[in-house]
Amino acid sequence: MVGLDPAEVASPFRALPLGSALPLAVIGGVLLALSFPSPGWWFLAYPAVACLLVAVMGQRSRRAAWLGYLAGAAFWIPAISWAGRYLGPVPWFALALLEAAYLALGSVAIALAYRWVVRVVPSTAGRVWGLPAVVAALWTGREWFSGSWPYGGFAWGRIGLSQSQGPFAHLAAYVGVLGLTFVVVYCVAVVVSLALVRPTVPGSGFHLSGRVAVAGLLVGAVLAVPAWPTAVDGTIRIESVQGNGPAGYFDGAQPGEVLAAQVAATDVAAKGVDLVVWPEASAEFDPRQQPVVASALDSVVRSVGAPIVAGAITQTPSGVLHNTSFVWTSQGWQSSYDKKRPVPFGEYVPDRWFFSKLAPSLIGLLQRDYTPGTKPNVLSVAGIEAGISICFDIVDDGLTTDMARGGAQVILAQTNNADFDGTDENLQQLEIARMRAIETGRSLVNISTVGASQVIDPSGRTIDRVPAYTATSMVTDVPLGTSTTPATLFSGSLTLLLSLGGLLVLLACAPWSRRRRQRIA
Missing domain, CATH: 3.60.110.10 (Carbon-nitrogen hydrolase)
Known part of the structure; x- marks a missing residue:
């Protein structure tokens, strides 16, 4: 009998039971809807992303897909309820559930990242700083894809668009709207990792105060970026x-x-x-x-x-x-x-x-x-x-x-x-x-x-x-x-780099993860 991978068993990103993951995913979708007008409570995008990440991390692909789909439905159905005002409930629900399917697809990719990348890069630094970059890139890629296909896509509901009244909005001049999505998801994913990851070397970890300080420094560093000087x-x-x-x-x-x-x-x-x-x-x-x-x-x-x-x-x-x-x-x-x-x-x-x-x-x-x-x-x-x-x-x-x-x-x-x-x-x-x-x-x-x-x-x-x-x-x-602005010149290339980069890293980790599991078995 093939044994379980000890790295997966000991992973800080272990899957939650369905009874916990499902309501967490739905709560994340509802919070995300509330971050857009109305009421436009932009700050709810952060706990929304955290809920979605924690709900799908470590899950098997099928369960991650269903969790992402339910989260997507909880987000899209209220967020675009205005679509029913024009042609009725059929187009409204059809569009909402199509977009939920994209979130389901992205959730599978993120769940795999929390399983595969953590095996290939088991260090504390890799889990705290590197893994969140892959997760944020996959999220950004999913937003780019759903905003491009089919029929030109539907580029509504992006995390970056929820931040128009928030403290990170000025970063759009540097990295564009999709780049801002990456920044927000990356910061949230780092905070999640800081909360869950334990040091690989005993005695070398942060206490709670240290973890809070690191999270604060990250957010402070992002906020310290000045607004682009517009002439x-x-x-x-x-x-x-x-x-x-x-x-x-x-x-x-x-x-x-x-x-x-x-x-x-x-x-x-x-x-x-x-x-x-x-x-x-x-x-x-x-x-x-x-x-x-x-x-x-x-x-x-x-x-x-x-x-x-x-x-x-x-x-x-x-x-x-x-x-x-x-x-x-x-x-x-x-x-x-x-x-x-x-x-x-x-x-x-x-x-x-x-x-x-x-x-x-x-x-x-x-x-x-x-x-x-x-x-x-x-x-x-x-x-x-x-x-x-x-x-x-x-x-x-x-x-x-x-x-x-x-x-x-x-x-x-x-x-x-x-x-x-x-x-x-x-x-x-x-x-x-x-x-x-x-x-x-x-x-x-x-x-x-x-x-x-x-x-x-x-x-x-x-x-x-x-x-x-x-x-x-x-x-x-x-x-x-x-x-x-830098976004005018480079945001398209940056989006492509992030989207393809996240996907390529995920695919590159797959065979390494399998080989390691086979050696352990």
Whole structure:
């Protein structure tokens, strides 16, 4: 009979009984949901990660998968409850349970790391400092993968995004949002190791006070990293208009109602405005094809004395639909950007032939399919370069760095949240936008049809806001960023390095772990 590996039996990362691990996993998922708006208690992300790590460590793969799945369900179902507001409970639960499956997959990898890596690197230092790096890299890789596949992924619910109001938020300028996930998970995993690991050499370990001191030094060292010095060169006065019109898919509005609401909410008497910004699809129709829309835009431009960046649904001569942001001046249409990340099952149905067979009535509600754009997401307007993000674009890491690398001095995040009226979706999206401002070192104007609309400076601080579900505008002197953050240059490569590095270390430890177990047997 093959004996048990003494290293596994004596491991400080032994598996908890199911009766303890299961509630711990569920508690971790619930705490993680609470770390996002609302209520947005960012500090709960730390015990949430700790609960999930302790629940799955040392578990066999099948049990780790189920624990991760239950934790994922406990997190995702409440965190994206707003998804049910648009198309009902079926898409909400389908998306939540799909994302829970990703967490299950990541939990298996982390459970294996706590079993395999600890055998190959049995030293106290390796267990306290090295093993947590592998665990954090695997967690980061899972977030990257789920945010990339399928159909472009769903990059919501990342640990780094929960920290927009926390003390680690400024680190996003160095390492990006996914890099911040790594930092948070690594710190938590080190603290967990300090609590569990006993020294391999008798008499050489820390007492409780020493362990607390080491944990405090680690956190202190991370907090001591200064905010990246963001340089600004002047300001631009922007009037951002929240029309509060009936912009929802099922609002039953008459053509032109949203446009009329935007015109009515625009303060044409505002002084010294350099640029007017309207939300996503706020002009409704292509002004090149609709004289009524062009006339309304001309009136605003003439009255305010400034160009406007607005949104509309446009169609090419071949019938291809785009969700478009465009620049309109006294000379009419100047330039445009077509949304590169239309929302799967929201703005288009991927593999419609297949999903129509599964849920014909549901898929039948979505009659239009928008095509991803190919144009650069930086537009020249009012003498500056403006990065353009249309709604779901803001979650895409690559589009964010494209804006900064493309010379954007400010980011205009145009969005329409009317389909999620009364939910937390707009608040969660706002905090994603806040992290993008920090990550790029750029001011960001988050302007929604219904709210939450805010202007955020490069440090993530709100410098202007208007109440949600109110027809109004804000006139703000917005700083123009010029510096380049490390995240803009390297965050994509860093994410790839961490994701592949964690996986390769795990796979490399597998044969060594088996050979050692066979020798002992």
